[in-house]
Amino acid sequence: MAKLFTNALETLMRLTLPLHAVFPRLITYLFVLLTTTASVAATAQTETIRFAPLPMENRETVVKQNRPMVLYLKKALNVNIEFVFTDNYADIIKSFAQDKIDLAYLGPLPYVELRAKDDKAEPLVHFNEASGKPMYTCALVTLADSPLKLQGLKNSRIGLTQPLSTCGYLSVNGLLQEQGSRLEDNRYTYLDKHDAVALAVVRGEFDAGGLKTAIGKKYGHLGLKIVAETAPMPSFGLVANRATMSASTIQALQNALTKLDPAADQEMLASWGENIRYGAVAASDKDYDVVRKFKGTSEIPVANKNQ
Structure with a gap:
């Protein structure tokens, strides 16, 4: 501070101004200098959160669905939030482990896989x-007039979502095992998106498909029928990186989202994405024990099995 004052004074004295004119200019000079310095320092200290949304749709759609929530959090926490785009769940898990992601939107199985590593x-x-509940189920669907029987199922064509999708291989194999069958005795193909699975079954390209129950019901008018359904799983949520985010920021994020009331804040939440507009509840690692139990020690193949 003393150095700033001295430099400013020396600069003004070189202008050969009368002494009574030096000090008003000196005060103005220091005010501008200090205000600018403080502003730059504040900007430099603003925390930036790298947020990875679900890689389930094109980037334009992903941004459109998540931007209202991001703007809300930026204002509530006084932080910057930038999108990190990935192609699949595996990429999110890898980047998260490398501390390239601070915050991720994940389903239960991807979280379980991430936490294990x-x-x-x-x-x-x-x-x-x-x-209104923080739970959902996965379903196995067929066409309503399909003669498909799950008991002893073999050589059937099964459409799946991503390998690390909870409603993909994990749920379909689990549901088949409950009927004395298994996915490995059939032909399966990963189609990535839940809607893609639904439509592929509707078109007759697959005998059955695994997807989120709510999405299966959405295509009921096209002839889809739910033939098996899992127990409730914890819904999708946000996962923070404790290695790159402060405990205070993590707590502030949780508070900002859980304090929203789906009824009182309905007007604001209406612009949020379909999967995040109904409010949120605090999460903990133990919520995912049901998924760990369902998975057991089974390994999930990443390649299609078409023969």
Whole structure:
């Protein structure tokens, strides 16, 4: 501060101004200098959160669905939030482990896989489903007039979502095992998106498909029928990286989302994405024990099995 004052004074004295004119200019000079310096320092200290949304749709759609929530959090926490785009769940898990992601939107199975490799992954919230509950189920669907029987199922064509999708291989194999069958005795293909699975079954390209129950019901008018359904799973949510985010920021994020009331804040939440507009509840690692039990020690193949 003393150095700033001295430099400013020397600069003004070189102008050969009368002494009574020096000090008003000196005060103005220091005010501008200090204000600018403080502003730059504040900007430099603003925390930036690298947020990885679900890689399930094109980037334009992903941004459109998540931007209202991001703007809300930026204002509530006084932080910067930038999108990190990935192609699949595996890429999110890899980047998270490399500390290239601070915050991720994940389904239950991807979280379980991530946490098994990296205990710095901290679940923050589960977003409520349209039902108002932070739970959802996965289903196995066929066409309504299909003669398909799940008992002893072999050589059938099964459409799946991503390998690390909870409603993909994990749920379909589990549901078949409950009927004395298994996915490995059939032909399966990963189609990535839940809607893609539904439509592929509708077109007759697959005998059955695994997807989120709510999406299966959405295509009921096209002839889809739910033939098996899992127990409730914890809904999708936000997972924080404790290695790159402060405890205070993590807590502030959780508070900002859980304090929203789906009824009182309905007007604001209406612009949020379909999967995040119904409020949220605090999450913990133990919420995912049901998924761990369902998975057991089974390994999930990453390649299609078409023969």
